[in-house]
Amino acid sequence: MDYGKTPFVIYQGAWNVMERNFERKIIPMARSLGLALTPRNVHVAGRLHSDAEEEKRPASGEKGRTIFQAEWRRNENERKMTAALEKVAKEVGTEHVTAVAIAVLMQKTPYVFPAIGGRKVEQLMANIDALKISLSNEDIKYIEGILPFDLGFPLNFIISNLLRAFERGEILHGK
Incomplete structure (x- = not known):
């Protein structure tokens, strides 16, 4: 029905390898309406990083972000997911776990344009790296199998x- 209004063309919402609620209803809706998707929080608020990075932070005084959680250290599920992302990152030839996390979303369904950011050059490079890697269906299934789907x-x-x-x-x- 056309009421002279501009139709919606894109949907923005929280979606990442840890928080997959988006996949239940939003992706099917977007496909049926021909909408593009802009996932936000794809970096899980900076909580996807290696054990080595987490160990270095107290020495440098940097720690991590505590906007959404009081504790800056990763929880057990975040450590499990990071380990899986590291494994896949090595297989596809990147050193950035966040690149793999972004690539999962971009390859899951068409017309995905993540809202990503960063405060450091390394973070920008990881974001760019996501465009260079290609994940197999097995890689995506492996990553999705790390945590149960709600x-x-x-x-x-x-x-x-x-x-x-x-x-x-x-x-x-x-x-």
């Missing part, structure tokens, strides 16, 4: 209730 409401609710009913034997007994 199905979101209502599926999490439905599945958890079904599992509880199954554990109680209610499904087998037809109750």
Whole structure:
């Protein structure tokens, strides 16, 4: 329907290798409406870095960003994801885990234009490196398999209730 309004052409939202809620409804919607995507927070607020980088930070006094979390050090899931990104980075010939994290999003679906930034030249180089690498479907599946995918409401609710009913034997007994 045309009401003389300019149609939407791009959708912006939080999406990264750690936070994949975007994939549940936003990507299918964008595909059906022909929208481009601009993921933000693709660097996970600077929390994707190697163990060596994290160990160097206290000595340099730099630490890390604490805007979204009180602790600047990575949590266990962030360490797992970084290790997976490092493995794939070595396989595809880059030293930047953030380049791989960006490439995953750009190769997941068409018309992805990440909103990326950086405060250092090295970060800019990593962003540019994302354009140079090509990931296989196996690489993307490996990275996506590191953390469980959150199905979101209502599926999490439905599945958890079904599992509880199954554990109680209610499904087998037809109750």
